[in-house]
Amino acid sequence: MSEILDLLRYSFVQRALIAGSLISICASILGVILVLKHYSLIGHGLSEIGFASLSIAAALKISAIYITAPAVIVAAFIIMFVSERFKTAGDIAIAVASSAALALGVIISSLSGSASNMSSYLFGSVLALSESDLIFAVILAVIIILAFVIFYNRLFLISYNEDYARSLGINITYYQALISILTAFIIVTGMRIMGTLLISGVIILPAVSAKNLASGFQSLVIYSAIISFIAFIAGLTLSFALNIPAGAAVILANTIILILVKVFIK
Amino acid sequence: MTERLNLSNALIKYGDKTLLNDVSLKANSGEMIFITGINGAGKSTLIKAMAGLIALSSGEININGRISYVPQVEEADRDFPAKVIEIVLTGTQRPGKIFYSRHDKQLAIRSMRELKISDLSKRKINTLSGGQLKRVFIARALCGEPDILLLDEPCAGLDSESHDILFTLLRKKISEGCLILMVTHDDSDFEYIPEARVITLSGGRII
Ligand SMILES: Nc1ncnc2c1ncn2[C@@H]1O[C@H](COP(=O)(O)OP(=O)(O)OP(=O)(O)O)[C@@H](O)[C@H]1O
Ligand SMILES: [Mg+2]
Numbered sequence: 001m002s003e004i005l006d007l008l009r010y011s012f013v014q015r016a017l018i019a020g021s022l023i024s025i026c027a028s029i030l031g032v033i034l035v036l037k038h039y040s041l042i043g044h045g046l047s048e049i050g051f052a053s054l055s056i057a058a059a060l061k062i063s064a065i066y067i068t069a070p071a072v073i074v075a076a077f078i079i080m081f082v083s084e085r086f087k088t089a090g091d092i093a094i095a096v097a098s099s100a101a102l103a104l105g106v107i108i109s110s111l112s113g114s115a116s117n118m119s120s121y122l123f124g125s126v127l128a129l130s131e132s133d134l135i136f137a138v139i140l141a142v143i144i145i146l147a148f149v150i151f152y153n154r155l156f157l158i159s160y161n162e163d164y165a166r167s168l169g170i171n172i173t174y175y176q177a178l179i180s181i182l183t184a185f186i187i188v189t190g191m192r193i194m195g196t197l198l199i200s201g202v203i204i205l206p207a208v209s210a211k212n213l214a215s216g217f218q219s220l221v222i223y224s225a226i227i228s229f230i231a232f233i234a235g236l237t238l239s240f241a242l243n244i245p246a247g248a249a250v251i252l253a254n255t256i257i258l259i260l261v262k263v264f265i266k
Numbered sequence: 267m268t269e270r271l272n273l274s275n276a277l278i279k280y281g282d283k284t285l286l287n288d289v290s291l292k293a294n295s296g297e298m299i300f301i302t303g304i305n306g307a308g309k310s311t312l313i314k315a316m317a318g319l320i321a322l323s324s325g326e327i328n329i330n331g332r333i334s335y336v337p338q339v340e341e342a343d344r345d346f347p348a349k350v351i352e353i354v355l356t357g358t359q360r361p362g363k364i365f366y367s368r369h370d371k372q373l374a375i376r377s378m379r380e381l382k383i384s385d386l387s388k389r390k391i392n393t394l395s396g397g398q399l400k401r402v403f404i405a406r407a408l409c410g411e412p413d414i415l416l417l418d419e420p421c422a423g424l425d426s427e428s429h430d431i432l433f434t435l436l437r438k439k440i441s442e443g444c445l446i447l448m449v450t451h452d453d454s455d456f457e458y459i460p461e462a463r464v465i466t467l468s469g470g471r472i473i
Binding site for chain 2: 036150151153154156157159160161163164165166167168169170171211214215216217218219220
């Protein structure tokens with residue numbers, strides 16, 4: 001234990017701790033909306049598109065953020081639009097787009113000789129966090145939490161019943177766009193540390209656990225954030241102790257929490 | 267007296283089916299209109315068009331004022347983790363206003379009291395009975411201080427006491443200048459508001 005506490009002296013560990021906690025908390029707050037709106041698959045689809053764009057950025061030797069952020073945001077809009085227009089086709093569209101993107105990413109990584117980075121893209125790496133990643137994570141966290149506080153009542157209404165919001169004259173497209181953009185940003189930021197394959201679990205799992213505990217929307221958001229934070233700290237500790245990838249350890253911690261909640265509550 | 271609603275030659279097509287056919291209707295503040303007709307006649311379609319949920323294929327719709335709506339079927343997840351008070355308060359939302367004022371909260375509390383659901387205010391919606399939930403949706407609509415109330419079979423599932431309470435509240439709303447359009451299958455409802463107009467739909471037309 002004291003060895004793990006000793007690690008806190010290293011700046012990359014501090015960065016991982018701060019950025020990872022913020023990302024976990026923000027991801028789980030957005031996850032509440034995605035779970036309630038049955039958009040759980042979107043995170044998964046977007047993260048695989050994120051992986052493809054990371055591979056392209058590596059092949060072209062340009063900074064990843066310039067490619068992944070726009071690619072994931074555009075994809076988020078397309079997916080939301082498709083699932084809105086063709087109600088049933090949404091999950092199929094996501095499944096097709098995400099597996100195609102994953103395949104594309106693998107091919108590009110292999111051809112461009114950056115395949116050695118592939119596993120760090122797929123499963124994340126706490127060592128990969130730079131100073132600017134940390135700053136980006138802090139800014140993103142501030143934006144997401146502010147957006148949530150400011151638009152809380154609207155997000156509640158739209159998650160509950162879009163038609164009712166429309167009947168009140170509220171333009172829900174703005175809010176769908178807001179949710180898409182924030183989800184895209186969380187994925188782009190979070191996939192460095194958690195991995196492209198695992199970030200969607202960090203978004204969804206805490207909200208699913210919290211749903212079993214919450215008595216209302218507000219408590220759902222709060223429980224989701226707390227669970228996500230605990231799972232991240234537990235996962236990061238586990239990842240240092242066992243020398244396993246942080247993203248996988250965080251998902252493991254989240255899964256254990258979910259099982260405990262299911263078994264002991266109700 | 268203000269004109270609140272003007273529908274002219276409204277047509278709604280879905281594929282090759284015509285759900286609403288050449289419907290024209292004008293209504294003013296302080297009026298009550300009952301809408302009747304057999305199942306599938308187009309009553310809900312007409313209400314949804316007025317609520318802005320279905321676009322007209324042709325024709326024109328002019329709405330002047332704030333709308334509150336009680337749907338025939340709530341298009342939401344019954345297991346949504348929300349408390350009654352959280353749902354009722356959403357009725358006070360409107361474009362350009364993102365926080366609830368103290369006045370909004372008072373309106374929500376008052377309309378819950380009027381519908382006798384004050385004691386349910388902290389309950390999760392998935393623990394309510396069908397009729398209790400219906401009263402929650404009516405309370406949500408009433409607390410929005412509407413100029414136009416659209417009620418799609420609000421009495422379905424209500425016990426006789428709640429039914430009487432609803433009509434007392436509606437009469438009050440009418441006297442305050444609210445325009446009310448209400449879908450019903452029960453002709454005896456007309457007696458509660460003798461001055462009301464009754465329109466009957468058949469195959470998407472007013473007959
Ligand atoms: N989403 C939809 N897609 C296709 N047709 C629809 C849809 N909704 C309703 N319809 C059709 O439109 C017609 C009118 O439906 P509507 O719901 O307006 O009837 P209604 O008068 O409210 O009936 P009820 O008394 O059963 O509530 C019906 O023939 C129905 O089958
Ligand atoms: Mg109907």
